Amino acid sequence: MTNYIKRICSVLLLPMALLLLTSAIPVNNGEGTGNEDVIRIGFIPLTDCAPIVIAKELGLFEKYGVKVEVTKEASWANVRDKILTGELDGAHCLFSMPFSVYTGVGGKAGSEMKIAMILNNNGQAITLSNDFCGKVGFRQTNKVASVVAAKLKAEKEVTFAMTFPGGTHDIWLRYWLAAAGVSQKTSKIITIPPPQMVANMKVGNMDGYCVGEPWNGLATKQNIGFTEIATQDIWKHHPEKALVVNKAFSETRKEDLKNVMKAVLEACKWLDNRANRKKAAGIIGKPQYVNAPADVIEARLMGDYNLGCDQGTQIYTDDYMLFHRNGDTNFPRKSYGIWFMTQFVRFDYLQAAPDYKAIADKLIMQDLYLEVAKSLNVKIPADDMKPFTLTLDKVTFDPNKPDDYLKLARK
Incomplete structure (x- = not known):
């Protein structure tokens, strides 16, 4: 009789246990909850990985409710491959890399890596x-x-x-x-x-x-x-480095991405306080990050x-090296992406001009950045798609007329 009662109890309790177990599994509704799997963000050992490292070291990711693991990567090609496969959700990345990869200069043409924000100038x-x-x-x-x-x-x-x-x-x-x-x-x-x-x-x-x-x-x-x-x-x-993310991650965990961006923006503000730069140099110089003398890092940071x-x-x-400039640094300008793509043509990486504006629109998540910046009361620059002049040769680039620029640059 006792064994019979035990079997009855097991049959009755099993569905209840399964119900409790399945109710604890997070559901991906396409927006992200901040309580899902760990977000993996890569970096290359360079001083300008600082926004990612400082956001981690100061607990800023946790402040905004996301679990982030930062990983040291061996090369930019390694970063590219891991972002495209989803092994990394995002990374500290060369600003022009997504354009290079998408146009076939530095990767398989048509491969999308999304730019969420700029990390430094x-x-x-x-x-x-x-x-x-x-x-x-x-x-x-x-x-x-x-x-x-x-x-x-x-x-x-x-x-x-x-x-x-x-x-x-x-x-x-x-x-x-x-x-x-x-x-x-x-x-x-x-x-x-x-x-x-x-x-x-x-x-x-x-x-x-x-x-x-x-x-x-x-x-x-x-x-x-x-x-x-x-x-x-x-x-x-x-523009120099950017926070670049996997396309699927940007679409299915948008809320988590916004929280990552908030943490990184706060780290950028912290880094632009010169009083913090000695501490920053000591942190990012550690073996698990840049693995270089803190005094060398600090000097050029200053x-x-x-x-x-x-x-x-x-x-x-x-x-x-600047990381915020009252918001002027972090705004991802499409005009900058167009400038880099014209250089690909100028230096014979591309034999024909790509659809500059369409590619910039596709790869730069400007609307998402605007949403995040506004939520933190970060200033939004009003200079995108306006002409700018380079310092070295005083040449002015008009992002609305890239072909005119190329005619002059290739003479």
């Missing part, structure tokens, strides 16, 4: 090996062509490195070479992950490179190269550039 640089020391100085772009020509005559080729085809570092390098009058057909341009730049220059694998900090500052500290130009000298307040090659120090006062 400025703060990259072009480092030259000590072979150029005394021949080309800081911002002496006009002297580069003759030195490169002499080196070509002696050694057959000159090699420069960047970090991803069509990425921001690639375009800064090519733009600088063009301004210097150096034919890119005579220069070898290779791809090297950011943390490997210094080691490769040490063994003579390249004559120069373009990358983000701290890998330019570290080259000067180790006396293996010097800073020829900072990217803010090419284009003051240029705009204090030891140039190397006995050139002294350059102090940037209002155009060092």
Whole structure:
């Protein structure tokens, strides 16, 4: 009789247990709840991964109700692949990478990576090996062509490195070479992950490179190269890194994405307080993040550039690496995406002009950013799709007339 009662109880209790179990499983209604699976955000070891790292370290993701895991990635190609497959929900990413991938320059054409917001302006640089020391100085772009020509005559080729085809570092390098009058057909341009730049220059694998900090500052500290130009000298307040996300994640967990963006925006504000930058340098310099000396990170974060090659120090006062600028930094402008795509055509990555505006509309989540910014009372700039002028060559770009720009740039 006792066993019979036990069997009856088991039959009655099993449906109740199943009901309790299934009621505890979160339902994905397409908006996200903040209580679902962990959100995975990748980063490359660069100083400008700071908004992601600081949002994590200060507990800002938790403040906005999202569970975020940050992961160090090996290369930009690795970031691209993991975002496209959904292994990463998002990442600290080169602003121009989604356009490069979508147009087939740096990935399978038509692959969508979505830009949620910009993370920083400025703060990259072009480092030259000590072979150029005394021949080309800081911002002496006009002297580069003759030195490169002499080196070509002696050694057959000159090699420069960047970090991803069509990425921001690639375009800064090519733009600088063009301004210097150096034919890119005579220069070898290779791809090297950011943390490997210094080691490769040490063994003579390249004559120069373009990358983000701290890998330019570290080259000067180790006396293996010097800073020829900072990217803010090419284009003051240029877009650099962005929060880029997986397409499905942006569509099915929109509320979670908005909360991630709120946390990152707050981190950007915190980082633009100069009083916080020493602490920030100490945090992001740790082995699990950038794994570089905090003093090198801090110096360039503060705009204090030891140039190397006995050139002294350059102090940037209002155009060092910035993360917020009262909202001017973080607004993802479609005009900037159009500018980068025109460079793809200018530098022969693309043989024909893409549909610039349609691609910018597809990849930049401007409406979502506006919603988040308004909820935090962050200022919205009113300059998108208006002409802007680059610092290095004083050339004005009108995003409404990219073909006119190309006619002049390719002469």
